[in-house]
Amino acid sequence: MQIVLATKNRGKLKEFRDIFDEDIISFSEILGDIDIIEDGSSFKENALIKAREIYNELGEDYIVISDDSGISVPLLNGEPNIYSARYAGFNATDRQNLLKLIDRLKEKRVVKTKAYYTASIAIVSRYGEYSVHGWMYGDVITNIRGDRGFGYDPIFIPIGYTQTLGELDSSVKREISHRSKALKLAKPIIDMLQKKSI
Numbered sequence: 118m119q120i121v122l123a124t125k126n127r128g129k130l131k132e133f134r135d136i137f138d139e140d141i142i143s144f145s146e147i148l149g150d151i152d153i154i155e156d157g158s159s160f161k162e163n164a165l166i167k168a169r170e171i172y173n174e175l176g177e178d179y180i181v182i183s184d185d186s187g188i189s190v191p192l193l194n195g196e197p198n199i200y201s202a203r204y205a206g207f208n209a210t211d212r213q214n215l216l217k218l219i220d221r222l223k224e225k226r227v228v229k230t231k232a233y234y235t236a237s238i239a240i241v242s243r244y245g246e247y248s249v250h251g252w253m254y255g256d257v258i259t260n261i262r263g264d265r266g267f268g269y270d271p272i273f274i275p276i277g278y279t280q281t282l283g284e285l286d287s288s289v290k291r292e293i294s295h296r297s298k299a300l301k302l303a304k305p306i307i308d309m310l311q312k313k314s315i
Contacts, residue, residue: 123183128267160237251298
């Protein structure tokens, strides 16, 4: 069965392709542009909403994977959490979201504080629904460093490192990221589903 990723985000698509040997395509390559309303109250709910909608559009010959992820800062009562991609408003750019988080940290008069990334991956196929999670812990800072990755990567320093995700080589990020951890848990589920379909 063809694996379809329920995202238009090129950064996410690349990360998924790096983990899996199989060819993964974005749903937009088949269905075009579809806006999915993510009105869940958790990363898991939003991931399942996306995967279900694309699966229902495509039909049972597909395995649909979706990801909902974001960064949470305990000092800010967990912000931006599930609103990470639209923290600065709907259609906000990664840069606008990142700058808003920096502004919120400056309001608290800190230059560095604890934060963590969460990734929830949902898998929907004719054999049922599954979900897994991965986390990455570290600190956020108020100065932007590096131009690798996407989202909040240039201000996030993982535990055990001195560089931001925007500075670290992509091979390092692949090993330690919240999404990589969740994908490693998702892979055996997807392998099982593909074997069932033979």
